[in-house]
Amino acid sequence: MFGKDVAFGVDIVTRTEQHRFYIDALKPAKLRCHVAPMLQEVEKYFAKWGQYGTVDLKQELEQLLMLISARCLLGKEVRENMFDEVFSGFHELTENSLQLISLLFPYAPTPMTRRRDRACTMLSSNFTQIIRLRKSSNRVEEDVLQNLMDSKYKDGRPTTEAEVTGLIIAILFAGKHTSTTSSTWTGARLLSHKECLEAALEEQQKILKKYGDNIDYDILLEMSFLHCCIKEALRMHPTAPMFLRKVHKNFTVRTREGYEYEIPSGHTIASPLVINHNIPYIYKDPNVYDPHRFGHGREEDRVGGKFTYNAFSGGRHACPGEAYAYMQVKVIWSHLLRNFELKLVSSFPETNWLKLSPEPRGKVEVSYKRRMLSRSILENL
Numbered sequence: 432m433f434g435k436d437v438a439f440g441v442d443i444v445t446r447t448e449q450h451r452f453y454i455d456a457l458k459p460a461k462l463r464c465h466v467a468p469m470l471q472e473v474e475k476y477f478a479k480w481g482q483y484g485t486v487d488l489k490q491e492l493e494q495l496l497m498l499i500s501a502r503c504l505l506g507k508e509v510r511e512n513m514f515d516e517v518f519s520g521f522h523e524l525t526e527n528s529l530q531l532i533s534l535l536f537p538y539a540p541t542p543m544t545r546r547r548d549r550a551c552t553m554l555s556s557n558f559t560q561i562i563r564l565r566k567s568s569n570r571v572e573e574d575v576l577q578n579l580m581d582s583k584y585k586d587g588r589p590t591t592e593a594e595v596t597g598l599i600i601a602i603l604f605a606g607k608h609t610s611t612t613s614s615t616w617t618g619a620r621l622l623s624h625k626e627c628l629e630a631a632l633e634e635q636q637k638i639l640k641k642y643g644d645n646i647d648y649d650i651l652l653e654m655s656f657l658h659c660c661i662k663e664a665l666r667m668h669p670t671a672p673m674f675l676r677k678v679h680k681n682f683t684v685r686t687r688e689g690y691e692y693e694i695p696s697g698h699t700i701a702s703p704l705v706i707n708h709n710i711p712y713i714y715k716d717p718n719v720y721d722p723h724r725f726g727h728g729r730e731e732d733r734v735g736g737k738f739t740y741n742a743f744s745g746g747r748h749a750c751p752g753e754a755y756a757y758m759q760v761k762v763i764w765s766h767l768l769r770n771f772e773l774k775l776v777s778s779f780p781e782t783n784w785l786k787l788s789p790e791p792r793g794k795v796e797v798s799y800k801r802r803m804l805s806r807s808i809l810e811n812l
Protein backbone atom coordinates (compact mmCIF):
# COMPACT_ATOMS: atom_id res chain seq x y z
CA MET A 432 0.00 0.00 0.00
CA PHE A 433 2.84 2.40 0.73
CA GLY A 434 5.13 1.32 -2.12
CA LYS A 435 8.22 -0.90 -2.15
CA ASP A 436 10.56 1.71 -0.69
CA VAL A 437 9.26 1.83 2.88
CA ALA A 438 7.92 -0.26 5.78
CA PHE A 439 7.75 -4.01 5.03
CA GLY A 440 9.06 -3.37 1.50
CA VAL A 441 12.59 -2.70 2.79
CA ASP A 442 15.17 -4.55 4.91
CA ILE A 443 15.10 -4.17 8.68
CA VAL A 444 18.10 -1.79 8.86
CA THR A 445 16.47 0.67 6.43
CA ARG A 446 13.13 0.26 8.17
CA THR A 447 14.65 1.07 11.55
CA GLU A 448 16.18 4.22 10.10
CA GLN A 449 12.82 5.21 8.61
CA HIS A 450 11.20 4.65 12.00
CA ARG A 451 13.77 7.11 13.39
CA PHE A 452 12.59 9.69 10.81
CA TYR A 453 9.10 9.41 12.29
CA ILE A 454 10.39 9.68 15.85
CA ASP A 455 12.39 12.81 14.94
CA ALA A 456 9.46 14.40 13.13
CA LEU A 457 7.11 13.81 16.08
CA LYS A 458 9.37 14.57 19.04
CA PRO A 459 8.12 17.11 21.63
CA ALA A 460 10.33 19.93 20.36
CA LYS A 461 8.68 19.60 16.94
CA LEU A 462 5.15 19.09 18.29
CA ARG A 463 4.89 22.51 19.91
CA CYS A 464 4.45 24.28 16.58
CA HIS A 465 1.42 22.12 15.71
CA VAL A 466 -0.77 23.26 18.62
CA ALA A 467 -1.78 26.64 17.13
CA PRO A 468 -2.78 25.22 13.70
CA MET A 469 -4.66 22.36 15.41
CA LEU A 470 -6.57 24.87 17.53
CA GLN A 471 -7.43 26.98 14.50
CA GLU A 472 -8.79 23.96 12.66
CA VAL A 473 -10.84 22.88 15.68
CA GLU A 474 -12.30 26.36 16.32
CA LYS A 475 -13.13 26.86 12.64
CA TYR A 476 -14.76 23.45 12.38
CA PHE A 477 -17.03 23.78 15.41
CA ALA A 478 -17.91 27.39 14.57
CA LYS A 479 -20.00 25.81 11.78
CA TRP A 480 -22.22 24.01 14.30
CA GLY A 481 -25.41 25.88 15.23
CA GLN A 482 -26.71 26.84 18.69
CA TYR A 483 -28.00 23.33 19.15
CA GLY A 484 -28.45 20.20 17.09
CA THR A 485 -27.66 16.51 16.67
CA VAL A 486 -24.65 15.11 14.84
CA ASP A 487 -22.94 11.82 14.13
CA LEU A 488 -19.86 12.31 16.30
CA LYS A 489 -17.86 9.67 14.45
CA GLN A 490 -18.37 11.35 11.09
CA GLU A 491 -17.69 14.82 12.50
CA LEU A 492 -14.45 13.76 14.14
CA GLU A 493 -13.32 11.91 11.03
CA GLN A 494 -13.67 15.07 8.95
CA LEU A 495 -12.04 17.27 11.57
CA LEU A 496 -9.10 14.91 12.03
CA MET A 497 -8.56 14.81 8.29
CA LEU A 498 -8.39 18.62 8.27
CA ILE A 499 -5.89 18.58 11.15
CA SER A 500 -3.83 15.88 9.43
CA ALA A 501 -3.88 17.82 6.18
CA ARG A 502 -2.58 20.90 7.94
CA CYS A 503 0.01 19.42 10.32
CA LEU A 504 1.17 16.26 8.57
CA LEU A 505 0.64 16.85 4.85
CA GLY A 506 0.94 20.62 4.69
CA LYS A 507 -0.53 23.78 3.27
CA GLU A 508 -0.76 22.59 -0.35
CA VAL A 509 -3.14 19.77 0.56
CA ARG A 510 -5.09 21.81 3.11
CA GLU A 511 -5.60 24.75 0.77
CA ASN A 512 -5.75 23.28 -2.73
CA MET A 513 -6.20 19.52 -2.80
CA PHE A 514 -8.18 18.72 0.31
CA ASP A 515 -11.26 17.14 -1.29
CA GLU A 516 -9.22 15.05 -3.69
CA VAL A 517 -6.83 13.76 -1.02
CA PHE A 518 -9.64 13.23 1.49
CA SER A 519 -11.68 11.10 -0.90
CA GLY A 520 -8.56 9.21 -2.05
CA PHE A 521 -7.61 8.48 1.53
CA HIS A 522 -11.16 7.48 2.45
CA GLU A 523 -11.14 5.08 -0.51
CA LEU A 524 -7.78 3.68 0.63
CA THR A 525 -8.89 3.01 4.20
CA GLU A 526 -12.36 1.72 3.29
CA ASN A 527 -10.82 -0.82 0.93
CA SER A 528 -7.89 -1.94 3.04
CA LEU A 529 -9.10 -2.03 6.62
CA GLN A 530 -11.42 -5.00 6.13
CA LEU A 531 -10.18 -8.19 7.76
CA ILE A 532 -10.40 -9.95 4.39
CA SER A 533 -7.68 -7.69 2.94
CA LEU A 534 -5.27 -8.80 5.68
CA LEU A 535 -5.83 -12.43 4.74
CA PHE A 536 -5.83 -11.99 0.94
CA PRO A 537 -4.05 -8.69 0.23
CA TYR A 538 -3.54 -9.34 -3.51
CA ALA A 539 -6.86 -11.05 -4.35
CA PRO A 540 -8.04 -9.67 -7.73
CA THR A 541 -11.22 -8.17 -6.33
CA PRO A 542 -12.87 -4.79 -6.98
CA MET A 543 -11.85 -3.85 -3.41
CA THR A 544 -8.15 -4.44 -4.14
CA ARG A 545 -8.42 -2.47 -7.39
CA ARG A 546 -10.05 0.48 -5.62
CA ARG A 547 -7.34 0.41 -2.93
CA ASP A 548 -4.53 0.37 -5.50
CA ARG A 549 -6.15 3.14 -7.57
CA ALA A 550 -6.42 5.31 -4.46
CA CYS A 551 -2.75 4.65 -3.61
CA THR A 552 -1.59 5.65 -7.09
CA MET A 553 -3.64 8.83 -6.93
CA LEU A 554 -2.30 9.80 -3.48
CA SER A 555 1.29 9.04 -4.50
CA SER A 556 1.03 11.22 -7.56
CA ASN A 557 -0.39 14.14 -5.51
CA PHE A 558 2.40 13.93 -2.95
CA THR A 559 5.10 13.58 -5.62
CA GLN A 560 3.79 16.76 -7.22
CA ILE A 561 3.94 18.62 -3.88
CA ILE A 562 7.47 17.41 -3.10
CA ARG A 563 8.70 18.53 -6.53
CA LEU A 564 7.06 21.93 -6.22
CA ARG A 565 8.54 22.55 -2.78
CA LYS A 566 12.00 21.54 -3.93
CA SER A 567 11.89 23.63 -7.09
CA SER A 568 10.69 26.73 -5.23
CA ASN A 569 13.04 26.19 -2.23
CA ARG A 570 10.02 26.55 0.04
CA VAL A 571 10.41 25.12 3.57
CA GLU A 572 7.38 24.38 5.81
CA GLU A 573 7.01 23.17 9.42
CA ASP A 574 4.83 20.14 8.67
CA VAL A 575 5.74 16.47 8.97
CA LEU A 576 6.05 16.11 5.18
CA GLN A 577 8.90 18.64 5.26
CA ASN A 578 10.59 16.75 8.10
CA LEU A 579 10.49 13.56 6.08
CA MET A 580 11.83 15.38 3.01
CA ASP A 581 14.75 16.71 5.09
CA SER A 582 15.54 13.37 6.79
CA LYS A 583 18.87 11.68 6.12
CA TYR A 584 20.10 8.11 6.55
CA LYS A 585 23.17 7.52 8.71
CA ASP A 586 25.39 7.43 5.62
CA GLY A 587 24.21 10.93 4.68
CA ARG A 588 21.84 9.84 1.90
CA PRO A 589 18.68 11.99 1.73
CA THR A 590 15.25 10.38 1.44
CA THR A 591 14.00 9.86 -2.12
CA GLU A 592 10.68 11.08 -3.55
CA ALA A 593 9.25 7.55 -3.49
CA GLU A 594 10.33 7.06 0.14
CA VAL A 595 8.81 10.34 1.30
CA THR A 596 5.59 9.54 -0.55
CA GLY A 597 5.39 6.08 1.05
CA LEU A 598 6.28 7.39 4.49
CA ILE A 599 3.70 10.17 4.42
CA ILE A 600 0.87 7.89 3.23
CA ALA A 601 1.87 5.36 5.93
CA ILE A 602 1.85 7.96 8.71
CA LEU A 603 -1.51 9.31 7.58
CA PHE A 604 -2.84 5.77 7.52
CA ALA A 605 -1.36 4.97 10.96
CA GLY A 606 -2.49 8.18 12.63
CA LYS A 607 -5.81 9.26 11.17
CA HIS A 608 -8.14 6.32 11.66
CA THR A 609 -6.69 5.50 15.10
CA SER A 610 -7.21 9.08 16.27
CA THR A 611 -10.76 9.17 14.89
CA THR A 612 -11.80 6.00 16.66
CA SER A 613 -10.05 6.87 19.94
CA SER A 614 -11.59 10.37 20.08
CA THR A 615 -15.02 8.89 19.29
CA TRP A 616 -14.70 6.20 21.99
CA THR A 617 -13.46 8.83 24.47
CA GLY A 618 -16.60 10.87 23.74
CA ALA A 619 -18.96 7.90 23.94
CA ARG A 620 -17.44 6.80 27.26
CA LEU A 621 -17.33 10.29 28.80
CA LEU A 622 -20.91 11.04 27.81
CA SER A 623 -22.04 7.77 29.38
CA HIS A 624 -20.31 8.45 32.75
CA LYS A 625 -21.66 11.49 34.53
CA GLU A 626 -19.00 11.47 37.23
CA CYS A 627 -16.12 11.32 34.71
CA LEU A 628 -17.72 14.00 32.54
CA GLU A 629 -18.03 16.29 35.58
CA ALA A 630 -14.42 15.64 36.59
CA ALA A 631 -13.23 16.41 33.05
CA LEU A 632 -15.25 19.64 33.08
CA GLU A 633 -13.89 20.61 36.47
CA GLU A 634 -10.35 20.18 35.16
CA GLN A 635 -11.15 22.49 32.23
CA GLN A 636 -12.61 25.05 34.63
CA LYS A 637 -9.44 25.01 36.75
CA ILE A 638 -7.25 25.41 33.68
CA LEU A 639 -9.43 28.24 32.38
CA LYS A 640 -9.10 30.04 35.70
CA LYS A 641 -5.33 29.65 35.59
CA TYR A 642 -4.61 30.48 31.94
CA GLY A 643 -7.76 32.05 30.53
CA ASP A 644 -8.64 31.00 27.03
CA ASN A 645 -5.04 30.26 25.98
CA ILE A 646 -3.94 26.77 25.12
CA ASP A 647 -0.40 25.77 24.28
CA TYR A 648 1.67 22.61 24.43
CA ASP A 649 2.42 22.90 28.17
CA ILE A 650 -1.19 23.68 29.06
CA LEU A 651 -2.28 20.55 27.18
CA LEU A 652 0.18 18.54 29.31
CA GLU A 653 -1.59 19.84 32.42
CA MET A 654 -4.88 18.25 31.31
CA SER A 655 -3.97 15.08 33.14
CA PHE A 656 -7.52 13.86 33.82
CA LEU A 657 -8.50 14.28 30.18
CA HIS A 658 -5.33 12.36 29.34
CA CYS A 659 -6.47 9.51 31.61
CA CYS A 660 -9.95 9.58 30.00
CA ILE A 661 -8.40 9.01 26.56
CA LYS A 662 -6.00 6.39 27.90
CA GLU A 663 -8.83 4.50 29.57
CA ALA A 664 -10.95 4.63 26.40
CA LEU A 665 -7.98 3.10 24.56
CA ARG A 666 -7.56 0.40 27.22
CA MET A 667 -11.14 -0.70 26.64
CA HIS A 668 -11.15 -0.07 22.89
CA PRO A 669 -7.63 -0.60 21.54
CA THR A 670 -7.22 0.31 17.88
CA ALA A 671 -5.09 -2.81 17.34
CA PRO A 672 -6.74 -5.83 19.00
CA MET A 673 -3.61 -7.97 18.75
CA PHE A 674 0.09 -7.70 17.91
CA LEU A 675 1.90 -10.35 15.93
CA ARG A 676 5.67 -10.81 16.24
CA LYS A 677 8.06 -13.24 14.60
CA VAL A 678 10.44 -14.85 17.09
CA HIS A 679 14.08 -14.41 16.08
CA LYS A 680 15.72 -16.00 19.14
CA ASN A 681 14.44 -18.73 21.48
CA PHE A 682 13.23 -17.39 24.78
CA THR A 683 11.39 -18.53 27.88
CA VAL A 684 8.22 -17.10 29.33
CA ARG A 685 7.49 -17.59 33.02
CA THR A 686 3.89 -17.15 34.14
CA ARG A 687 2.74 -15.71 37.45
CA GLU A 688 1.98 -19.23 38.64
CA GLY A 689 5.58 -20.27 37.90
CA TYR A 690 4.97 -22.30 34.71
CA GLU A 691 7.63 -21.92 32.05
CA TYR A 692 7.13 -22.00 28.28
CA GLU A 693 9.91 -22.26 25.69
CA ILE A 694 9.17 -20.07 22.67
CA PRO A 695 11.23 -21.34 19.73
CA SER A 696 12.75 -19.12 17.10
CA GLY A 697 10.76 -19.04 13.84
CA HIS A 698 7.37 -19.11 15.55
CA THR A 699 4.93 -16.24 15.34
CA ILE A 700 3.50 -15.10 18.63
CA ALA A 701 0.32 -13.17 19.21
CA SER A 702 -0.17 -10.72 22.02
CA PRO A 703 -3.89 -10.00 22.31
CA LEU A 704 -4.57 -6.56 23.76
CA VAL A 705 -8.22 -7.38 24.18
CA ILE A 706 -7.09 -9.87 26.85
CA ASN A 707 -4.02 -8.06 28.24
CA HIS A 708 -6.00 -4.91 28.92
CA ASN A 709 -8.65 -6.80 30.85
CA ILE A 710 -6.61 -8.87 33.31
CA PRO A 711 -8.46 -8.46 36.62
CA TYR A 712 -5.41 -8.72 38.92
CA ILE A 713 -3.89 -5.78 37.03
CA TYR A 714 -6.94 -3.69 36.17
CA LYS A 715 -9.50 -3.57 38.97
CA ASP A 716 -13.01 -4.17 37.55
CA PRO A 717 -11.71 -4.12 33.98
CA ASN A 718 -15.21 -3.76 32.50
CA VAL A 719 -15.72 -0.45 34.26
CA TYR A 720 -14.65 2.81 32.59
CA ASP A 721 -12.47 4.30 35.30
CA PRO A 722 -9.88 6.88 34.18
CA HIS A 723 -8.79 7.33 37.81
CA ARG A 724 -7.06 3.91 37.62
CA PHE A 725 -4.13 5.65 35.89
CA GLY A 726 -4.03 8.52 38.39
CA HIS A 727 -1.56 9.24 41.12
CA GLY A 728 -1.46 6.51 43.79
CA ARG A 729 -3.12 3.80 41.67
CA GLU A 730 -1.22 3.69 38.38
CA GLU A 731 -2.57 0.24 37.56
CA ASP A 732 -0.78 0.18 34.21
CA ARG A 733 2.55 -0.11 36.05
CA VAL A 734 1.54 -3.12 38.15
CA GLY A 735 2.53 -5.81 35.67
CA GLY A 736 5.67 -4.27 34.21
CA LYS A 737 6.27 -2.06 31.22
CA PHE A 738 4.09 -3.99 28.76
CA THR A 739 0.94 -3.96 30.90
CA TYR A 740 -0.56 -1.17 28.83
CA ASN A 741 -0.04 -1.66 25.11
CA ALA A 742 -2.45 0.63 23.27
CA PHE A 743 0.54 2.22 21.48
CA SER A 744 2.41 -1.08 21.11
CA GLY A 745 5.96 -1.50 22.39
CA GLY A 746 9.54 -2.29 21.51
CA ARG A 747 10.94 -1.37 18.11
CA HIS A 748 7.48 -1.03 16.53
CA ALA A 749 6.11 1.25 19.24
CA CYS A 750 3.91 4.03 17.90
CA PRO A 751 6.00 7.14 17.26
CA GLY A 752 2.82 9.26 17.17
CA GLU A 753 1.64 8.72 20.75
CA ALA A 754 2.36 12.25 22.01
CA TYR A 755 0.94 13.78 18.82
CA ALA A 756 -2.20 11.64 19.15
CA TYR A 757 -2.87 12.70 22.76
CA MET A 758 -2.23 16.29 21.79
CA GLN A 759 -4.79 16.37 18.98
CA VAL A 760 -7.46 14.43 20.86
CA LYS A 761 -7.00 16.78 23.85
CA VAL A 762 -7.25 19.86 21.64
CA ILE A 763 -10.57 18.54 20.30
CA TRP A 764 -12.08 17.39 23.59
CA SER A 765 -11.02 20.43 25.62
CA HIS A 766 -12.76 22.59 23.00
CA LEU A 767 -15.91 20.45 23.02
CA LEU A 768 -16.11 20.41 26.83
CA ARG A 769 -15.62 24.14 27.08
CA ASN A 770 -18.09 25.13 24.38
CA PHE A 771 -20.88 22.55 24.30
CA GLU A 772 -23.24 20.63 26.53
CA LEU A 773 -23.27 17.21 24.95
CA LYS A 774 -25.50 14.14 25.30
CA LEU A 775 -25.18 10.71 23.76
CA VAL A 776 -28.50 10.20 21.95
CA SER A 777 -27.95 6.80 20.35
CA SER A 778 -27.24 3.75 22.49
CA PHE A 779 -23.63 3.07 23.49
CA PRO A 780 -21.91 1.87 20.29
CA GLU A 781 -20.98 -1.74 19.71
CA THR A 782 -17.55 -2.60 18.33
CA ASN A 783 -17.21 -3.50 14.66
CA TRP A 784 -14.71 -6.37 14.94
CA LEU A 785 -14.73 -6.98 11.19
CA LYS A 786 -12.46 -3.98 10.73
CA LEU A 787 -8.71 -4.52 10.90
CA SER A 788 -8.68 -1.66 13.37
CA PRO A 789 -11.95 -2.09 15.29
CA GLU A 790 -14.18 0.96 15.45
CA PRO A 791 -17.59 1.97 16.83
CA ARG A 792 -20.28 0.36 14.68
CA GLY A 793 -22.78 2.66 12.98
CA LYS A 794 -23.57 6.22 13.92
CA VAL A 795 -22.66 7.74 17.27
CA GLU A 796 -25.40 10.32 17.61
CA VAL A 797 -24.75 13.18 19.98
CA SER A 798 -26.91 16.21 20.70
CA TYR A 799 -25.23 19.52 21.51
CA LYS A 800 -26.14 22.88 22.93
CA ARG A 801 -23.68 25.77 22.93
CA ARG A 802 -22.32 27.09 26.20
CA MET A 803 -19.52 29.47 27.02
CA LEU A 804 -17.69 27.88 29.91
CA SER A 805 -14.75 30.20 29.32
CA ARG A 806 -16.87 33.38 29.36
CA SER A 807 -18.72 32.45 32.58
CA ILE A 808 -15.45 31.54 34.34
CA LEU A 809 -13.53 34.58 33.15
CA GLU A 810 -16.37 36.97 34.06
CA ASN A 811 -16.43 35.59 37.60
CA LEU A 812 -12.72 35.97 38.17
Ligand code: HEM
Pocket residue numbers: 450453457504601602605606607609610613665670671674675741742743744745747748749750751752753755756757
Ligand atom coordinates in the same frame (compact mmCIF):
# COMPACT_ATOMS: atom_id res chain seq x y z
C1 HEM B 1 -4.81 7.19 19.51
C2 HEM B 1 -4.16 7.14 18.39
C3 HEM B 1 -3.16 6.07 18.03
C4 HEM B 1 -3.04 4.79 18.43
C5 HEM B 1 -3.91 4.03 19.42
C6 HEM B 1 -1.87 4.23 17.76
C7 HEM B 1 -1.42 2.93 17.92
C8 HEM B 1 -0.37 2.39 17.21
C9 HEM B 1 0.08 1.03 17.34
C10 HEM B 1 -0.55 0.02 18.26
C11 HEM B 1 1.12 0.85 16.49
C12 HEM B 1 2.00 -0.38 16.31
C13 HEM B 1 1.42 -1.54 15.58
C14 HEM B 1 2.35 -2.73 15.73
O1 HEM B 1 3.04 -2.88 16.73
O2 HEM B 1 2.37 -3.54 14.81
C15 HEM B 1 1.33 2.10 15.81
C16 HEM B 1 2.29 2.32 14.85
C17 HEM B 1 2.49 3.50 14.23
N1 HEM B 1 1.86 4.70 14.52
FE1 HEM B 1 0.37 4.98 15.84
N2 HEM B 1 -1.33 5.19 16.95
C18 HEM B 1 -2.06 6.33 17.10
C19 HEM B 1 -1.85 7.53 16.49
C20 HEM B 1 -0.79 7.81 15.67
C21 HEM B 1 -0.51 9.10 15.10
C22 HEM B 1 -1.34 10.35 15.36
C23 HEM B 1 0.59 8.95 14.31
C24 HEM B 1 1.32 9.97 13.51
C25 HEM B 1 1.08 11.24 13.45
C26 HEM B 1 0.99 7.56 14.37
C27 HEM B 1 2.05 7.00 13.69
C28 HEM B 1 2.39 5.67 13.71
C29 HEM B 1 3.39 5.06 12.83
C30 HEM B 1 4.21 5.79 11.77
C31 HEM B 1 3.45 3.71 13.15
C32 HEM B 1 4.32 2.63 12.49
C33 HEM B 1 5.58 2.47 13.25
C34 HEM B 1 6.51 1.47 12.58
O3 HEM B 1 6.31 0.26 12.74
O4 HEM B 1 7.44 1.90 11.91
N3 HEM B 1 0.14 6.89 15.23
N4 HEM B 1 0.43 3.02 16.28
